[in-house]
Amino acid sequence: MTDATPPAAGSRTPLPLVPGEGEPRLRADAARNRARLLEAAARLAAEHGAANLTMDAVAAAASVGKGTVSRRFGDRTGLLLALLDHHERRLQEAFLAGPPPLGPGADPVQRLLAFGPAVVRHERAHLDMYLAAEPGRRRFTVPANQVRRTHVAVLLRQAGVGVDAELTAYALVGTLDTALVDHLLTERGFPPERLDAGWRDLVTRVVGTRRT
Amino acid sequence: MTDATPPAAGSRTPLPLVPGEGEPRLRADAARNRARLLEAAARLAAEHGAANLTMDAVAAAASVGKGTVSRRFGDRTGLLLALLDHHERRLQEAFLAGPPPLGPGADPVQRLLAFGPAVVRHERAHLDMYLAAEPGRRRFTVPANQVRRTHVAVLLRQAGVGVDAELTAYALVGTLDTALVDHLLTERGFPPERLDAGWRDLVTRVVGTRRT
Incomplete structure (x- = not known):
C-alpha cells in the first residue's frame, strides 16, 4: 500500500494530517526518487493536462523503467491521487500552519x-x-476530504458554535466538492465570486446563533 | 430518448416537475406497456436486490422480448434511472402536493x-x-436532484430568507445526497435521527436571520 492509497471504507485509522503523520518512513533515497517521479508527473500534467497523463510518459520523463513507476504508485489512479496529495498538502499547510486569516x-x-x-x-x-x-x-473517505472536514469541525468547536460539528463539517465541506464546484462554474456559469459569497453567507448563518 | 434520460450536462431544458411536465405524450398502450415493465422491474429489485437486476430478467418476468425492454429503457442504467424516477415521483408528490407539514x-x-x-x-x-x-x-443534473433543489429554493424564497436561494439549495440538498447518507449511516454508523436533527439545525440556522 502506497501512502497515497485512501483508507478502506469505514477505516478508523487516524487522519493523515500534515506533515505525513503515520506514513511509513521512506528511506531518504526512496523519498527523493518518489519526489522526482511526482515532479515529472506534475510537469507533464501541467503541459498536456492531467487527463492525458500516462505511467509510460512519467517513466520516460524521469528516465526510469515503467516498473519503477508501477511499484511506487500502483496504477494511474494511484499516481493521480499521489499528485493530488502533493498539491493538497500545500493547501493543508496554508490552512493549518500558514498566515491568518486562513492559518x-x-x-x-x-x-x-x-x-x-x-x-x-x-x-x-x-x-x-x-x-x-x-x-x-x-469521495467521503479520501484523506484530503477527511482533513478538510476535521479542520472545519475543529474551528466550529473552537468558535463555540453549539452544533453537531462533525455533521456540519460534512455539510460545509460538501459545498466545496470538486465536481460540484466544476458543475457550478463550468456548466452553470456561476462566477467564482458567487461561490465565495455563498460560502461566507452560509458560515455566517451557521455560526450566527453560537453559544459563547 | 426516454423520459428517464437525464438532460445533458449544461442543458437548459425546463425542470421535469411532477406530473411529467414536458414529457412526450406516450400513447395509452405504450404507457401501459412501460408501467408493466417497471412493475416487473420493481418486483424483481425488491426480491433480489437492485444490484442484481438485469434486462433479461425484466423481459422474462414481463413475458416480452429483451428488445422491447431495450427499446424502452436503452440500457440497464436507463432502466434503473426509470425505476428510481418511478419511486422519486411518489416522494415528489408528497412534498409538492401531499399533506402538510411536508406539502x-x-x-x-x-x-x-x-x-x-x-x-x-x-x-x-x-x-x-x-x-x-x-x-x-x-449527480447534479439528474432530474430528481433538480426537482429537490428547485423545491428548496422556492421555499427559501417564500420564507423571505435573504440568501442566494439557488446556491443555498445546492448546499442543503447536498447533505441529502444518497451516497453521503449511505456513508454516514453504514460506514460511520450514525443513527438516522442524528441526520434528521442535523438537517433541522442547519435549516434553522440558515433561515434564522431572515429578512421578513
Whole structure:
C-alpha cells in the first residue's frame, strides 16, 4: 500500500494530517526518487493536462523503467491521487500552519470564513487534476476530504458554535466538492465570486446563533 | 430518448416537475406497456436486490422480448434511472402536493424542516436502488436532484430568507445526497435521527436571520 492509497471504507485509522503523520518512513533515497517521479508527473500534467497523463510518459520523463513507476504508485489512479496529495498538502499547510486569516492566529470564525474561498481557488487552479482523479463513491473517505472536514469541525468547536460539528463539517465541506464546484462554474456559469459569497453567507448563518 | 434520460450536462431544458411536465405524450398502450415493465422491474429489485437486476430478467418476468425492454429503457442504467424516477415521483408528490407539514399549506420554514427527514427516510427505503443507479458525475443534473433543489429554493424564497436561494439549495440538498447518507449511516454508523436533527439545525440556522 502506497501512502497515497485512501483508507478502506469505514477505516478508523487516524487522519493523515500534515506533515505525513503515520506514513511509513521512506528511506531518504526512496523519498527523493518518489519526489522526482511526482515532479515529472506534475510537469507533464501541467503541459498536456492531467487527463492525458500516462505511467509510460512519467517513466520516460524521469528516465526510469515503467516498473519503477508501477511499484511506487500502483496504477494511474494511484499516481493521480499521489499528485493530488502533493498539491493538497500545500493547501493543508496554508490552512493549518500558514498566515491568518486562513492559518492559526485569527479568530476561528474568520478562519472558517477564509477557508471556503481558499479551497475554491485551489481547486480552480488544479481542476483538471482533481477531476481526472475523481474518486467517485470514495469521495467521503479520501484523506484530503477527511482533513478538510476535521479542520472545519475543529474551528466550529473552537468558535463555540453549539452544533453537531462533525455533521456540519460534512455539510460545509460538501459545498466545496470538486465536481460540484466544476458543475457550478463550468456548466452553470456561476462566477467564482458567487461561490465565495455563498460560502461566507452560509458560515455566517451557521455560526450566527453560537453559544459563547 | 426516454423520459428517464437525464438532460445533458449544461442543458437548459425546463425542470421535469411532477406530473411529467414536458414529457412526450406516450400513447395509452405504450404507457401501459412501460408501467408493466417497471412493475416487473420493481418486483424483481425488491426480491433480489437492485444490484442484481438485469434486462433479461425484466423481459422474462414481463413475458416480452429483451428488445422491447431495450427499446424502452436503452440500457440497464436507463432502466434503473426509470425505476428510481418511478419511486422519486411518489416522494415528489408528497412534498409538492401531499399533506402538510411536508406539502403545501404549512409555513415554508416548517416545510423546509420536514423536507430533509422525509428524503432521508425515502432514500433509506430504496437505498440499494439509489446506489445501483448512482449517476456519479451526473449527480447534479439528474432530474430528481433538480426537482429537490428547485423545491428548496422556492421555499427559501417564500420564507423571505435573504440568501442566494439557488446556491443555498445546492448546499442543503447536498447533505441529502444518497451516497453521503449511505456513508454516514453504514460506514460511520450514525443513527438516522442524528441526520434528521442535523438537517433541522442547519435549516434553522440558515433561515434564522431572515429578512421578513
